[in-house]
Amino acid sequence: MKSFFKNVLANIVAIVILCAVFFFFFIVMLVFSAMGNDKSVVVKKNSVLTINLKTNIIDSPTEEEGGLFNFNDKNKSVLIYDAIEAIHKAKNDDNIKGISIEADDLNAGITQIDDLRNAIDDFKKSGKFVYAYGNTVSQASYYLGSVADKYYLNPAGMIELKGLATEVAFFKDFADKYGIGIQVIRHGKFKSAVEPFLRNDISPENKEQLSTLLNDIWKNTSSRMATSRKIDTAQFRTVVDSLYGMIPELGLKYKLADKLIQKGEYDELIKSKLSLKQDDRLNKISLGKYIASYSDDEKSGEKVAVLYASGSINGGDNYNDIHSERYIKYIKDLQENDKVKAVVFRINSPGGSANASDEILFELQQLKKKKPLIVSFGDYAASGGYYIAMAADKIYSEPNTLTGSIGVFGVIPYFKDIANKNGIRADIVATNANSQYYSSLNGVTPYGVSLITKSVEGTYKRFVHFVTQNRKQTFDQIDNVGGGRVWSGTRAKQIGLVDELGTLNDAVKFAAQKAGLKSYEVASYPKRMTPFEQIFKDLNEDDISARVIKNKIGKANYEIFQQVVEERKLQSEVKMEMPYQIKIN
Numbered sequence: 001m002k003s004f005f006k007n008v009l010a011n012i013v014a015i016v017i018l019c020a021v022f023f024f025f026f027i028v029m030l031v032f033s034a035m036g037n038d039k040s041v042v043v044k045k046n047s048v049l050t051i052n053l054k055t056n057i058i059d060s061p062t063e064e065e066g067g068l069f070n071f072n073d074k075n076k077s078v079l080i081y082d083a084i085e086a087i088h089k090a091k092n093d094d095n096i097k098g099i100s101i102e103a104d105d106l107n108a109g110i111t112q113i114d115d116l117r118n119a120i121d122d123f124k125k126s127g128k129f130v131y132a133y134g135n136t137v138s139q140a141s142y143y144l145g146s147v148a149d150k151y152y153l154n155p156a157g158m159i160e161l162k163g164l165a166t167e168v169a170f171f172k173d174f175a176d177k178y179g180i181g182i183q184v185i186r187h188g189k190f191k192s193a194v195e196p197f198l199r200n201d202i203s204p205e206n207k208e209q210l211s212t213l214l215n216d217i218w219k220n221t222s223s224r225m226a227t228s229r230k231i232d233t234a235q236f237r238t239v240v241d242s243l244y245g246m247i248p249e250l251g252l253k254y255k256l257a258d259k260l261i262q263k264g265e266y267d268e269l270i271k272s273k274l275s276l277k278q279d280d281r282l283n284k285i286s287l288g289k290y291i292a293s294y295s296d297d298e299k300s301g302e303k304v305a306v307l308y309a310s311g312s313i314n315g316g317d318n319y320n321d322i323h324s325e326r327y328i329k330y331i332k333d334l335q336e337n338d339k340v341k342a343v344v345f346r347i348n349s350p351g352g353s354a355n356a357s358d359e360i361l362f363e364l365q366q367l368k369k370k371k372p373l374i375v376s377f378g379d380y381a382a383s384g385g386y387y388i389a390m391a392a393d394k395i396y397s398e399p400n401t402l403t404g405s406i407g408v409f410g411v412i413p414y415f416k417d418i419a420n421k422n423g424i425r426a427d428i429v430a431t432n433a434n435s436q437y438y439s440s441l442n443g444v445t446p447y448g449v450s451l452i453t454k455s456v457e458g459t460y461k462r463f464v465h466f467v468t469q470n471r472k473q474t475f476d477q478i479d480n481v482g483g484g485r486v487w488s489g490t491r492a493k494q495i496g497l498v499d500e501l502g503t504l505n506d507a508v509k510f511a512a513q514k515a516g517l518k519s520y521e522v523a524s525y526p527k528r529m530t531p532f533e534q535i536f537k538d539l540n541e542d543d544i545s546a547r548v549i550k551n552k553i554g555k556a557n558y559e560i561f562q563q564v565v566e567e568r569k570l571q572s573e574v575k576m577e578m579p580y581q582i583k584i585n
Contacts, residue, residue, distance in 0.1 A: 041293040043095045046274050047283040049087070050100045051144070055287050057083055057108035057116070059348040059378045060308030061528040062320050078287050079524065080112045080378075081306060081504050086291050087119040091126045097274055098129035100284065101148055106141040109348070109379035110217065111398035111489075113140060115503050117147045117224065124149070129273055133266045134159065134257075142245070142256075146225045152266050153257035159245030161256065163222075164214045168206070170196045179418025183444045185453045186409035186484070187460040194409050209485050216488035217400050231255050303523045304511050305340045306504070307331070312577070313352030313360070313384045319526070322349055324356035330525055331363040335370055340523070342372040342515035344507045345392070351383030351577040354408060354459050361466065364391035372514040376507035377401040377498070382486055384576035386497075390466040393514065396507040397489035397498040404497055406467060407484025408460045410452050410574050414443040452574075459574050471496055 056077045058064060064077045078086075090096040099120060106113065124130055132145035135154045142159050145151055153159065175182055175197060182197045195206060202210075226236040235254070244250040251257050261269070271282050285293075307330055311321030318326065334340050345364065351357065367373055368391050375381075375392035382405035389395055397403055419425065419441050426441040437448035444452070467478045473496060481487070481495045492498045500506070512520050 041285075041289045043093070043285060043290065043293050044283045045095050046097055046276065047095050047285050048098050048100050048270060048274075049090045049096050049290055050102060050284040050286055051106075051116070052100075052102040052286065053104065055103070055107075057106070057112045058310075059109065059112065059346065060310035061524065061526055062308065063310050064528065078291065079308075080108075080115055081508075081522070081524070082291050082295075083287050084115055084119045084503070084505055086287055087116070087123050089294065090290065091123045091128070096128070096285075096290075098131065098270070099123060099148075100270065101130070101132035101145045102134075103141045103144065104135050105138045106144055108140070108144075110140075110221075110400045111377075111379050113144050114220075114398055114400060115505075116144055118503065120144075120147050131266075131270060131273075133263060135263075136160075137245075143221055143225060146228045146256075148228075150258045151229075151256070152259050152261050152269075153248055153251060154262065155248055155260040157248055157260075159251050159256055161225075161240055161245040162243060163240050164218045166210055166214060168196065168202055168210075170200050172197060172200050179415065179421055181414045181416055181443055183412040183414065183449065184409065185412075185449065185456045187407055187456055194411055197411065212491075213402070213486055213488055216490055220399050220488075220490065229255055301339070301519070301521050302517055303337075303340045303521050304342045304344060304508055304515070304517065305334050305337075305523050305525055306344045306346055306508065307334060307525045308346045308348075309360075309385075309388070310346075310348040310378070313349055313356050313388070315353055315356045315359075322352070322356075322360070324353075324359040326526075327360050328363045331360070331367050334525065335367045340371065341517055341520070342374065342511035343367060344374045344376055344504070344511050345389070346376045346378060346504055346507075347381045347385050347389055348378030349382075349385030349388075350380045350402075351385045351387070351405065352575065354384065354574040354576045357384035357387045357576055358462075360388045361391055364388065367391070368393065372511055374507045374511040374514070376502075376504045377403060377489065378504075383407065383484075387463055387466065387576055390470040392470065394500065394507075394510060395470075395498045396500050396502040396504075396510075397492055398503065399488065399490045399501055401489035401492070402486050403489050403492035404481070404487045405484055405576075406463055406478065406482030408456050408463060408574060408576055409484075410456050412438060412444050412452070414438075414440055416441055416443050455574055459576075463576065467497075 057080055058077050059080055061079070087099070090099070101120075108116070120130055129150075130148045131150050131152065132148035133152045133154075134141065134145060135157045137145065137153070137157065137159045139160050139162060142161055174180075184194045184198055186194055195203060222236065222240070223233070225231075226233055229236075231239070231254070239245065239254045239256065244254050245256050248257070248260055252260055267282055268278075271278075271280065274282075276282065307327075309322045309327065313322045314324070316323040316325055334343050364373060372393055373391055375389040375395045377389070377395070377397040378401065379398075380402045381389060381397065382402050386404055386406065424441070426439065428436045428439065428442065430436050434445065434447055434451075436442075437445045437451065464475055464478050464482060467473075467482075468475055471478065477496075481497065487495065487497065489498065489501060493501050508522055
C-alpha cells in the first residue's frame with residue numbers, strides 16, 4: 001500500500017513539474033515573440049507596398065484576435081485609419097515605388113475596402129504604379145483589386161464576381177417543434193431582428209428594405225468596378241449575371257483581367273517595372289511593417305482622440321465588443337485628459353442593449369459639453385449603434401454604411417410546451433399580483449405583455465426624441481424614416497440621418513479644425529492589449545468553448561448557430577439591435 005501511495009504521489013509531482021516547465025517555456029516564447037517587434041523595420045529603396053492575405057484590416061483594437069488561441073497566427077491586424085495613413089505616406093515616400101494588391105480573400109469590411117480604394121486612387125496621382133494579382137479571388141478582393149492600373153490573374157484562377165444577395169434563416173418551425181415559446185414585442189414594421197422567431201418567410205417590409213439596401217450598395221460598388229476596368233455598365237451587368245469571372249479565359253475576354261500569368265511571372269513583371277536585374281531581390285513590405293517603420297511612441301502634444309466602438313452593445317466591463325461600464329471609463333478619461341482637444345467616436349455596431357446604449361449616450365453628452373465630439377460610421381451604425389451617435393456635433397457616414405434602424409424590440413423565451421410534453425409543470429405561489437409576471441416554464445402573463453409593450457414603446461419614443469434633437473427634425477419626420485428601417489449611408493445623407501459622406505480620416509481632420517488645432521497627433525482608444533493581456537483574456541471558459549465550436553463548424557455556420565442559441569439574443573430585455581450583417585464575399 002505504501003508503494004502505491006508513493007507511486008501516486010510521484011506521478012502527481014511529475015505532472016506538476018511538467019506543467020510548470022511547459023508554462024515557463026510558453027512564457028519565454030511569448031516574451032521573445034513580443035521582443036521581436038517591427039520597430040527595427042527599415043524601408044529599402046525600390047520597395048513595393050503590399051496588401052496581401054497576411055493583412056487583416058480591422059476597425060477597432062477590440063476586434064483583434066490575439067492571445068493563447070492565435071499564437072501561431074501570422075496575420076497582422078492593421079487599423080483602417082493606420083492603413084489609410086500609410087498609403088498616403090507611401091505616396092510621397094521615395095523608397096516606395098508602387099503598390100501590389102495580392103489578396104484573394106480580403107479580411108475587411110465594405111466601408112474599409114471603400115476607404116482603401118479611395119486612398120489607392122489618390123496614391124495613383126503620384127504616377128507610381130498599382131498592380132494586382134489573384135488566384136481564386138473573392139468578390140470583396142476583386143472590388144479592391146479592380147482599382148489597380150493592371151489586374152493579373154492566374155491561368156487556372158477565377159474571380160467570384162456575382163453581385164449581392166442575402167439569406168434570412170427562420171426558426172419558427174424549429175421553436176414550435178421543440179415546444180419553445182417566444183413572446184415578441186417590437187416597435188417598427190421594419191424591425192425585422194425578431195422575424196426569424198415569428199414567421200417562416202420574409203415579410204414584404206423586410207424584403208423591401210433589404211432589396212433597397214442591397215441595390216444601393218451594389219450600385220455604388222459595381223459602378224466603381226466598371227469605371228476602373230473601363231467596362232460599359234450594361235456589359236458589366238452581363239458579365240456579373242453570367243458569372244464570366246469564374247472562367248479565366250472569359251474574365252480576360254470581358255476585361256476583368258489584363259493578362260493570365262503565374263505568380264512568379266507577376267513578380268518578374270514588377271521587377272522589370274522597377275528596372276531590377278533578374279538576380280536582384282524584389283523588396284515587398286506589408287502594410288503592418290510599413291506602419292511600424294515610421295510610427296513613434298506616444299508624444300506629449302495636443303491630440304485628437306479616436307475612440308473606437310466596434311461590435312454589439314452590452315452591459316458589463318469586457319474588452320471585446322462595446323460594454324457600457326468600460327466605455328463609460330474611456331469617455332470619462334478622455335473628458336478629463338487636457339491634452340485631448342477633440343474626440344472622434346468611431347462606431348461600427350449593429351446595436352444591442354437599450355439600457356447600455358443609453359448609459360453610453362449620456363456620458364458622450366457630458367463629453368460634448370467640454371470638447372468637440374465628431375462621429376464617424378464604419379460598416380454599421382444601426383439601432384443602438386445609431387442611438388449612441390446622437391451626442392455628436394457632426395456625423396460622418398460612408399456611402400455603404402448600414403445606417404438607422406431606429407426601432408426597439410423585446411424577446412421573451414419560455415419553455416412551457418416542451419416542459420409539459422416531458423411531464424414537467426409548475427405552480428406559482430406569490431405575495432403580490434405580479435410577483436411572477438414572467439416564468440421560463442409558464443411564459444408571460446397578459447399584464448406582463450402589456451407592461452413590456454409600454455417599455456418598448458417608451459424606449460422607442462426616447463430613441464426618436466434624441467434623434468429629433470440631434471438631427472433637428474420633428475418626431476413625425478423621424479418616425480417616417482424610422483420604424484426599424486435600415487438605410488445605406490448614401491440614403492441616410494439624403495433623408496438627414498447623417499451630416500456628411502466621408503471617411504474616418506475626414507472626421508479626424510474636421511475635429512481638429514473645430515478644436516482650432518493646426519498641429520496635432522492622433523491617439524487611438526482603447527489601447528491595444530499586450531500579448532500577456534491577450535493570453536489571460538482567453539483563459540475564460542465561454543471564450544474557449546466558443547472558439548472550439550467556431551473552429552469545428554466554420555465562422556459562417558457559427559453565426560447561424562448564434563442566432564438560434566445565443567443567450568444575448570434571447571434575453572428578456574429591451575433591445576436596439578439590427579437583424580443582420582451584410583458582407584461582400
